[in-house]
Amino acid sequence: MTKFLSGLRIEGKLIFPEFIEENYFNTRIESWRNSTGKRFTEKELADFAEEPEFKDGNTPSIMTQELIDRLIKIEKEKWEHEAKVGTAIHNLCEIFFSRQSLKDNNFSIFGDLDSNHILNIFKKRALPETKALLSEK
Amino acid sequence: MKQVIDYCKKLKVTIESTYDPKGTGHFLYFPELSLRTTAHDPSKNENVNLSGMIDLLVVPPEGDAFIIDYKVSPADYWREAESDIAVEDLAPDEYSSAKKRAFTYQLATYARMLRKINPTFRNISVLVAPI
Numbered sequence: 001m002t003k004f005l006s007g008l009r010i011e012g013k014l015i016f017p018e019f020i021e022e023n024y025f026n027t028r029i030e031s032w033r034n035s036t037g038k039r040f041t042e043k044e045l046a047d048f049a050e051e052p053e054f055k056d057g058n059t060p061s062i063m064t065q066e067l068i069d070r071l072i073k074i075e076k077e078k079w080e081h082e083a084k085v086g087t088a089i090h091n092l093c094e095i096f097f098s099r100q101s102l103k104d105n106n107f108s109i110f111g112d113l114d115s116n117h118i119l120n121i122f123k124k125r126a127l128p129e130t131k132a133l134l135s136e137k
Numbered sequence: 138m139k140q141v142i143d144y145c146k147k148l149k150v151t152i153e154s155t156y157d158p159k160g161t162g163h164f165l166y167f168p169e170l171s172l173r174t175t176a177h178d179p180s181k182n183e184n185v186n187l188s189g190m191i192d193l194l195v196v197p198p199e200g201d202a203f204i205i206d207y208k209v210s211p212a213d214y215w216r217e218a219e220s221d222i223a224v225e226d227l228a229p230d231e232y233s234s235a236k237k238r239a240f241t242y243q244l245a246t247y248a249r250m251l252r253k254i255n256p257t258f259r260n261i262s263v264l265v266a267p268i
Contacts, residue, residue, distance in 0.1 A: 119138060
């Protein structure tokens with residue numbers, strides 16, 4: 001489906017712009033290097049808050065290559081983490097709704113679908129890295 | 138994670154109370170439903186095999202269908218809908234019009250696939266559930 005949609009064109013132009021990571025970061029680096037204007041997005045500022053250059057609400061005046069590489073690495077790791085959270089949320093929703101029809105039919109064997117019951121099923125099924133997300137808010 | 142389950146409970150209640158306020162009917166839920174069909178690809182002028190996964194299909198008692206798509210993102214899905222925010226003013230991590238257009242096409246395609254597979258559905262609605 002995604003492949004089909006991403007290939008759709010009108011008059012030779014893609015209907016949906018393709019996400020190219022390199023282009024994305026080139027645009028972001030250009031913004032980070034600007035001397036004026038809003039250089040970092042709110043989310044970037046939150047993501048980079050633990051870095052020494054961003055402590056106490058500061059932003060770095062000089063963007064070295066080492067710093068740029070570090071920020072890109074942080075962003076990529078955040079994306080990976082968000083993807084895992086997304087998968088875990090989908091899994092939880094699947095467990096919840098896969099039992100709703102049965103519950104509505106009064107199949108009492110499935111009992112009350114309280115949160116702990118669903119989380120236990122999730123723990124049994126989830127990959128170790130998504131299991132760790134259970135301890136997060 | 139418990140918040141997600143609470144969200145699911147609210148979503149279920151909202152759908153059922155909106156569609157069937159008297160609570161007389163029986164709803165069926167099909168999470169992670171796989172669809173497979175063929176469609177015409179206008180860019181190549183040929184038929185292609187299409188497959189996709191609906192996050193949640195809800196079938197109320199009256200023969201309609203709801204396709205529900207979870208949008209899991211730290212970005213605010215609805216912010217772009219605010220009329221006073223121009224697309225170019227959105228941060229790169231917010232939902233752009235292109236992303237929304239892709240979602241719209243994706244969900245509309247699911248609806249057409251579903252109708253092709255089961256023409257008895259009376260109305261097929263698509264809903265985005267931002268979690």
